[in-house]
Amino acid sequence: MTIVETLNKTLLKNRTRDKICRMDVEVYKNIAAAYTRTENSIAVLSDMQMNTSYIFSSGAASGLGLSYPENPTVIDSIWEEEILMKIHPDDRMKKYVHELRFFKLLEDNRQEDRSAFCVVSRIRLQDKNGTYQWVRHRMFYFYSPDTHKLRFALCLYDRIADRSQNMLPEFLIINTIKGEVVAEDKFDYRSVLSQRELEVLNCVGEGLTSKEIADILSISFNTVSRHRQNILKKLNVKNSVEAFNGNFTKA
Structure with missing residues (x-):
């Protein structure tokens, strides 16, 4: 969701x-x-x-x-x-x-x-x-x-x-x-995530699948998956829902 x-x-x-x-x-x-x-x-x-x-x-x-x-x-x-x-x-x-x-x-x-x-x-x-x-x-x-x-x-x-x-x-x-x-709000995504990771995160937030994100950003499906894993690791969350709900801390 x-x-x-x-x-x-x-x-x-x-x-x-x-x-x-x-x-x-x-x-x-x-x-x-x-x-x-x-x-x-x-x-x-x-x-x-x-x-x-x-x-x-x-x-x-x-x-x-x-x-x-x-x-x-x-x-x-x-x-x-x-x-x-x-x-x-x-x-x-x-x-x-x-x-x-x-x-x-x-x-x-x-x-x-x-x-x-x-x-x-x-x-x-x-x-x-x-x-x-x-x-x-x-x-x-x-x-x-x-x-x-x-x-x-x-x-x-x-x-x-x-x-x-x-x-x-x-x-x-x-x-x-x-x-x-x-x-x-003292947390700034831009201080933690790269520009490409921000783009992927915004796409995920809009409800796009990894395949759709790959097509929009002209990158491979595997690259999208890697970016998504990096986002979760950097925001110290288990899934995208936690990131979007603000349930994150800096690692």
Whole structure:
């Protein structure tokens, strides 16, 4: 199972038919729209109960090569594929891993404390000219008081000013009430894996088989296998799932 499949299964397992969540989606759509108007951000509100997302765009969207016919644009998925496919492959993999970590952290906290936390990260997103631009990504989860399960996820994407690109962290989970960093990604794949190993790891994370990876990278099947073994050894894990879930330590 790939990291995307694991995350999708984890988030959507909260859907329930025996108890209805009474949270008003219009309230949260208004919150997303307000962020868009105030910050010129792109806001994606995902409804876990309905497996639906509402995408609110601004002037920043067209500059990044994103086009939405309506505001909001409604899609039948909790994944904003048009945006996700523009994220640099290395950053997209990290984004998935960090979302899973964020969900697990909130699940370990009391219901009344979960609204205190958010994710802040720095990612590269391809613009309309094919050039990667630095974007700030923030994520908030809203839990139902009726079902006590995750109901809404709000993701915000906005441009980073040139001079502040290196000031933002790659990934933080913040307690916004206390002003505390509760989790920080101090592990950098790039400091451990070679460029080719990173390419293989990203392909594995996308669910490709070793044969498919060999064809895409124009290398032999045996070379792919060797790279996969090296990745597991360097990350000190037993399998790819552990690597993608962040269950690794430096050897």
